[in-house]
Every structure is written in structure tokens, then in C-alpha cells.
Amino acid sequence: MRSYLIFLLSLILGILSSTPKAYSQDDGLDTLRIMTYNIQHGAGSDDVVNMDRQAAVIGAAQPDIVGLQEVDSCVKRSGYINEAAVLASKLGMYATFGPAIPLTKGKYGVAILSKEEPLSVRNIPLPGSEKRTLLVCEFQEYVFACTHLALEEENRLTSLDIILEEIARWEKPFFICGDWNDEPSSKLITTMKRKFQFLNNLTASPANYTFPASSPKKIIDYIATYGHVIKSIRSRQVINEPNASDHRPVLVVITIKPYTTGIQSPSADLEAVQDEEIYDLSGKRVATGKSSSRTLPKGLYIMKNAKKVIAVK
Secondary structure, three states, X not given: OHHHHHHHHHHHHHHHOOOOOOOEEEOOEEXXXXXXXXXHHHEOOOOOEOHHHHHHHHHHHOOOEEEEEEEEEOOHHHXXXXXXXXXXXXXXXXXXXXXXXXXXXXXXXXXXXXXXXXXXXEEEEEOOOOOEEEEXXXXXXXXXXXXXXXXXXXXXXXXXXXXXXXXXXXXXXXXXXXXXXXXXXXXXXXXXXXXXXXXXXXXXXXXOOOEXXXXXXXXXXXXXXXXXXXXXXXXXXXXXXXXXXXXXXXXXXXXXXXXXXXOEOOOHHHHOOOOOEEEOOOOOEEEEOOOHHHHOOOEEEEEOOOOEEEEEO
């Protein structure tokens, strides 16, 4: 019995304790370096696929996490290589690929490179005449998503509804980036400004334009967070790189508000979680589903996917 109690205590402490942070330490503050980059399936302005060039651009920026768009995996035009894995190997990062469509015996979509290994991954289809996807990676203290939105405005706006549904699943701070094929004055971005904080500079200026890379004339690449969950934006820039792709990468450096995992009472947000698994302190699964908190007796429970302990009152 005593050994069981020790095991149980260790389990709860393990859930509640924070793990070493996989983002930057800057002047004693916790900072996160975020990048978004449409890599044009690895092809530069000369139409030659050369991942060394794009790895050099990313490596020089030293990001903690990168959202990539137009990524090939085992596609003929890029030499049947897994581009996200190749870049991750060169940069010493983890690669997560989100396929959107099949393409010449391979797949084409988006990817996330991260210093920290994801705790969970979701890949959610989005509409478009060319199908799109929303790739979502959960980390210890935040959730990060990457997408390349459709060319049609109607599909972009429908995608926003799907993105908001996904955000409702999470209690952690939610970051999203990508090539959204829309400018700051568009209906999409104007609508998003009501609920999202944009981290890159949206002011009309050559210094902020991201496309086309050779002579940028507009902003269509973005980094944002849902709500105001950061302490400050320490720096933001469009990197002056005209040749490695047809888009210029965007880099922001922010100071984050740490997400604290602890004993919490279920809230309305919990009801939005459709597939949550909840266990009692013996390790037995006792509930699954959005209404589970209403049917459980009073007590402490382990919410597996969210990796926290909840108190039902």
C-alpha cells in the first residue's frame, strides 16, 4: 500500500511540475523566437531545390519554432526527399509534417520545426480548390499551429471558423502562423484582429512586405496569437532574403506569459473538449467526452491529454 501511495504521489507531482523549457533565455526572461516561412518546396529564385540555402536562412535566425508552408515529402520535383526532416536534421530540431494533398507519389503540405518535441499533433483539413490543412502541435506551455490558406476568399473565411473551433479545444496559449493569401486590409485579417493579436508589423511599408521575395510589395505572411497572452514583443522583422524562396521569412521575438499547469476546477472550456480522457487517482479511466465534468462525483481527477489534475466540486 505504501509503495502504491508513493507511486501515486509521484504521478501527480509529475503532472504538476514543469519540464525544462525548450525556448530561449534572454536577460533572465523567457522568450520565444517564432518564424514563419513559405519555402516554395525548397526551390529558390533559380528554381533549383537546395535545402542548404533555406537551412542557412533559418539557422541564422535561431528560432525556437518555425512554421513552414509549401513543403514536399517524397515528391518527384524535389528529388523524393522529406524536406521537413532534412531541414530538421540540418538544424537540430524536431520535424512535424502536415500533408494537405497527394502529389506525384508523395505529399505536399505544411510543417513545423521545433526545438521541443511536441506532446501531441493534430492535422485538420481545410477547404480550398486545392485542399489545405491546419497543423497543430501541442507543447508544454503553448500550442502552435501552421497553415497555408486557400486562394479563394470564401474558403479562407470558412477556414477561420474551423481554426476558431480548434482553438476552443485548448486552454494553453495558442499561436498560429502561415501564408494566408490575404493582405492586412482584407476581410479575413480585419475579422481576425478582433480576437487575435498580430505579432508581425502590418503597417504598409517595404520593410514589412513579405511577397514576392525578389521585390516585396505586400504582406501575406503572418504570425499571431489568440487573445493577449504575451508580455511583450521584443523584436519583429521580415528577413531580407530575396533568393532562397519566393517569400521572405518573418521572425518575431516575444516575452511569454508562462503557462502553469496545476489543480484546476473544470470550466466552460472543458466542455468544448470532445475526446478528453479523465482518470481517477487509481489510474482507472472514469469518463470521456465534453460533459464528463458534470457527471463525475466530487474529487480529484487526472486529465490525461491536458496533463493536469482537475478538481470536481
